[in-house]
Every structure is written in structure tokens, then in C-alpha cells.
């Protein structure tokens with residue numbers, strides 16, 4: 001044993017080791033698996049200790065809206081995986097995005113956001129933050145000139161998600177980080193689709209990473225959660241907001257996510273391998289017009305994704321020949337795939353973006369962003385790829 005409190009045996013450890021072990025300090029019970037602390041509050045040994053804990057003079061737990069040991073393990077593990085100084089967990093992915101915005105912005109500030117982010121993120125910025133005097137300009141994810149032109153003196157934050165969902169467009173995170181920093185703007189990246197197993201935005205210059213843990217971090221579609229990771233100076237601002245506003249992660253959910261994280265890299269590689277095989281197969285089907293997947297060499301985002309990501313992820317989309325009717329026939333013709341908008345699950349999911357996830361867009365917005373009536377999105381799961389193909393073949397033969 002090395003008798004030095006500052007010695008960290010996991011310093012420099014690989015991604016899998018961190019995903020399995022980071023953050024857990026065994027209690028006196030000697031448990032092997034991370035313990036679940038289902039407690040809302042904590043008791044103090046005497047009044048002086050209570051006073052010291054409340055004033056912050058003595059570190060330790062006070063109340064689970066502030067800290068919970070199981071949630072802390074999850075936060076430390078995500079920080080280790082993302083290469084962040086610190087992370088803070090939230091009740092959902094949207095809570096992570098909202099808390100980041102409310103902690104770092106004030107009335108009069110301006111945000112530049114990719115047009116191709118998760119739909120609810122657009123609503124949050126465009127409808128709700130707008131009411132509080134924060135204006136947002138939406139720009140196409142891959143158009144560097146438009147990002148640059150949209151920045152104003154009052155711009156505080158740039159927000160993006162890469163690859164985009166469902167068309168898999170890819171942003172150059174390093175180039176956008178450089179642009180942001182040259183204008184004194186923070187770059188926030190939603191890393192939900194890649195997870196730190198495939199992409200590390202902080203290493204590429206982003207200031208903060210946000211996640212919906214609901215997706216691949218869980219990996220089996222069980223729990224809602226989110227997380228914000230980055231430099232302590234920024235994460236502490238978000239943490240202070242969360243403690244006051246209350247969108248904390250449930251310890252039970254944190255415990256489920258910890259179990260999910262143990263297989264993160266294996267799962268992400270398996271999702272990516274299945275997705276690539278499916279994309280190549282779809283390209284050869286006579287009923288398919290075109291396929292959008294960053295792993296395909298003719299995809300416009302392929303080159304950046306090849307050096308920015310370790311693999312291409314599990315989400316792809318394709319256009320069938322025809323319109324809404326044909327797309328719906330394909331979806332309704334499948335019998336194994338789950339018809340649901342969720343993604344990041346071991347179970348493959350299929351959805352018609354134009355009438356579900358992107359249904360609120362106007363026809364003009366749909367045309368601009370490529371959400372056509374014949375587009376189908378698949379979040380490729382971990383079933384045997386032959387069975388996924390066979391089910392889609394059933395769907396395609398229904399046209």
C-alpha cells in the first residue's frame with residue numbers, strides 16, 4: 001500500500017478501467033459493487049458538526065438535493081471519462097441543458113445554436129429563454145461562415161450537437177472552439193450521440209459537455225438523467241444553480257447509470273459495427289434512395305468524423321423511394337424493431353422524423369433541414385445484425 005492521500009491509482013488509466021472503477025471509494029462494509037444510498041438527508045454527530053457542514057467549513061453530506069454519495073460516484077466517473085475537472089448530474093438531459101443556460105446566461109445575452117440540435121433544445125432556447133431576454137440565432141451545423149457571422153458582442157455561448165440527429169451531419173469541434181474563444185464565447189457540446197467512448201469534446205477545445213444520460217450512458221432505456229462536465233470554474237456555477245433550482249439526479253438512477261457505464265465502450269463499438277453494416281446493406285436495397293451515416297465514405301461528414309470520433313455511432317437514417325406513405329409502410333412492415341423516438345438502447349428503434357420528433361417544424365423548416373417525408377431514422381441496437389436486416393427487409397418489401 002502506498003501511504004499518500006494524493007496518490008491516485010487510476011491516474012492515467014484507460015477508458016474501460018475508468019468506466020468500471022472511477023469514483024467508487026469502498027465503504028467500511030467492503031462492498032464490491034457501488035452502494036445505493038437511498039436517503040434524502042444525513043445526520044450529524046453533534047450541533048457543532050451540523051453548523052460546520054451547513055456553513056461549508058466541513059465537507060460532507062447535508063441533503064440529497066446538494067450531494068448524494070451514489071450520485072457523486074456517477075459524477076466523478078463521467079468527469080474521468082470526459083477528461084473534465086468536474087461534473088454535475090441532473091434529473092434529465094434537458095435539465096442539464098437548462099441548468100447550463102440559466103447558470104451562465106442573463107437577460108441581454110445572446111446564444112448561437114446549431115439548427116440541427118435535439119428538438120426540445122430548440123424549444124427551450126427559442127420559446128422559454130427568449131421570454132427571459134436571452135436571444136438565440138440558429139445556424140446550420142456545418143456552415144462555419146454562418147457561425148462566425150452570427151456572433152455579436154453580447155454572444156456568450158455557442159451550442160451544438162455532433163453528429164446531428166437524424167442526418168448525421170458533423171461539426172468540426174476544434175475549429176468551432178477556436179472561433180468561440182477568439183470571440184470570448186463559451187462552446188457547449190451535447191455529446192449524447194457519441195458518449196466519451198467515441199468522442200471527447202473537451203480535448204478538442206469545448207468548454208462544457210452536456211449529456212442526456214437517458215440514452216447511451218444508460219444503454220438499456222431504463223432511467224432519465226443528465227450531466228454537465230468541464231472546468232470546475234464553470235461546473236460550479238451550474239452546480240450552484242442546480243442546488244437552488246432542484247433538478248438533481250435520483251440516486252437510484254445514478255446507480256443504474258453506473259452499471260450501464262461499465263459496458264459503455266463495448267456497447268458503443270457494437271452499436272457502431274451494427275450501424276455500419278446496416279448502412280452498407282441499406283445502400284444496396286432497391287427501395288432505398290439514399291443513406292445518411294458518417295461511417296459511409298461518401299458522407300460529407302465522414303472525414304471529420306474519422307479523426308474526431310473513435311467510431312461512427314449507432315444512429316443512421318435513410319430515404320425510401322416515394323413519400324410518407326412508403327416510409328410508413330416500411331415502418332409498419334417491421335415486426336421486431338421498436339417504433340419509438342428513443343435512442344441509445346440495446347433494442348433497435350425506428351421512427352418517422354417528419355411526423356414525430358420533427359413534427360413541430362414548418363414545411364419550410366423541414367425542407368431546409370432535410371427532414372423529408374420519405375426519411376426514416378434507425379437507432380441501431382445490439383441484436384444480431386442478420387435479424388435487424390431481416391426485419392427491415394420485411395418492412396421494405398411492404399412498399
Ligand SMILES: *Cc1c(COP(=O)(O)O)cnc(C)c1O
Nearest residue numbers: 092093094118190192212214225
Ligand atoms: C434525448 C436528448 C436530449 C434530452 O435528454 P432527456 O434525458 O430526454 O431530457 C438532449 N440531447 C440529445 C442529443 C438527446 O438525444
